[in-house]
Amino acid sequence: MNQKLMEQIILHILSNLGIVKTHFVSANETKSIMDKQFLLSEKLTFETVEGDILRKNIYGSQISVSGSKDFKLLLADCTQEKDFPEYGLVIQLKDAPTYGLYFVFNNSEAEALIAVNTDKKHWIPCSTYLQATFLAGMEQLRDLGFRWKKCIEYKELHSQLLTFIKFHDSYFEAQNTNHEQDNQGEMPV
Amino acid sequence: MFNFDILDDLNNDPVIENVKLDLDQIKLNVPSFTNEKLCDMIIADRYLGFRQKIAPICMEELAIRRAGGDNFKFEEYIEVEYKKLPKLDFTIPDIKTALSNAIGKKI
Numbered sequence: 699m700n701q702k703l704m705e706q707i708i709l710h711i712l713s714n715l716g717i718v719k720t721h722f723v724s725a726n727e728t729k730s731i732m733d734k735q736f737l738l739s740e741k742l743t744f745e746t747v748e749g750d751i752l753r754k755n756i757y758g759s760q761i762s763v764s765g766s767k768d769f770k771l772l773l774a775d776c777t778q779e780k781d782f783p784e785y786g787l788v789i790q791l792k793d794a795p796t797y798g799l800y801f802v803f804n805n806s807e808a809e810a811l812i813a814v815n816t817d818k819k820h821w822i823p824c825s826t827y828l829q830a831t832f833l834a835g836m837e838q839l840r841d842l843g844f845r846w847k848k849c850i851e852y853k854e855l856h857s858q859l860l861t862f863i864k865f866h867d868s869y870f871e872a873q874n875t876n877h878e879q880d881n882q883g884e885m886p887v
Numbered sequence: 888m889f890n891f892d893i894l895d896d897l898n899n900d901p902v903i904e905n906v907k908l909d910l911d912q913i914k915l916n917v918p919s920f921t922n923e924k925l926c927d928m929i930i931a932d933r934y935l936g937f938r939q940k941i942a943p944i945c946m947e948e949l950a951i952r953r954a955g956g957d958n959f960k961f962e963e964y965i966e967v968e969y970k971k972l973p974k975l976d977f978t979i980p981d982i983k984t985a986l987s988n989a990i991g992k993k994i
Contacts (some may be wrong), residue, residue, distance in 0.1 A: 767989040794985035814979055831981035838986055 705810040758849030798862035821865040
């Protein structure tokens with residue numbers, strides 16, 4: 699897996715959604731998804747390692763790409779430390795698999811993940827091909843200039859957002875464990 | 888690939904013995920297998936895309952039996968049984984194509 703490529707894909711998508719600022723997307727011409735007009739009533743609750751409870755915002759927006767086909771997007775601000783912003787985002791086009799991306803901004807070691815689920819429960823990391831088509835799809839939406847509206851009827855996608863965030867945690871936890879074992883010269887069980 | 892249900896299940900399981908495929912043992916055993924079993928092994932090897940090392944072993948045994956006078960039509964058996972299996976499809980619809988299909992009607 700080309701981790702650097704995946705990071706750039708995610709950065710590009712988040713830039714186009716106005717979530718992060720980059721030099722290749724004009725902030726003035728980009729409507730941010732992370733706007734109070736898209737703020738949902740649901741909150742994401744975290745317990746930090748210090749035991750503090752954090753309540754973070756969730757934003758939801760959607761567009762109607764054709765008569766009955768809604769494209770929905772939920773974004774969770776998962777930032778726990780101000781210097782390391784992190785976001786979880788899930789998107790779903792009606793009758794298509796749900797895709798999720800997660801990014802932790804860290805200059806030394808960013809965490810990036812793009813995953814897909816086809817059964818509304820289980821997530822699998824995307825191949826480079828699927829990552830590329832995900833980017834292409836998001837670019838297509840931007841180029842066609844659809845207008846985002848606040849998301850309605852997002853209960854199912856919200857529950858998928860939560861499973862995706864948990865999946866991200868377990869995925870990187872498992873990766874870190876494997877790295878530690880490799881560094882110690884132990885064979886993975 | 889990871890998911891919570893599977894990880895939970897694995898955590899509750901006893902230690903899993905690391906079983907290794909022993910091709911030498913298979914070579915020793917094939918003479919005792921029926922023709923149908925040998926064919927089923929070939930089909931499974933091809934269908935599931937294993938390392939495809941078992942199929943040649945079984946095929947060799949079937950060829951030896953035919954040379955020895957066995958009239959079992961293993962080619963026909965394999966072809967018929969293989970076609971009965973459902974087609975495997977691991978492709979995941981990509982969002983670009985799904986969007987193009989949806990938007991296509993509009994533009």
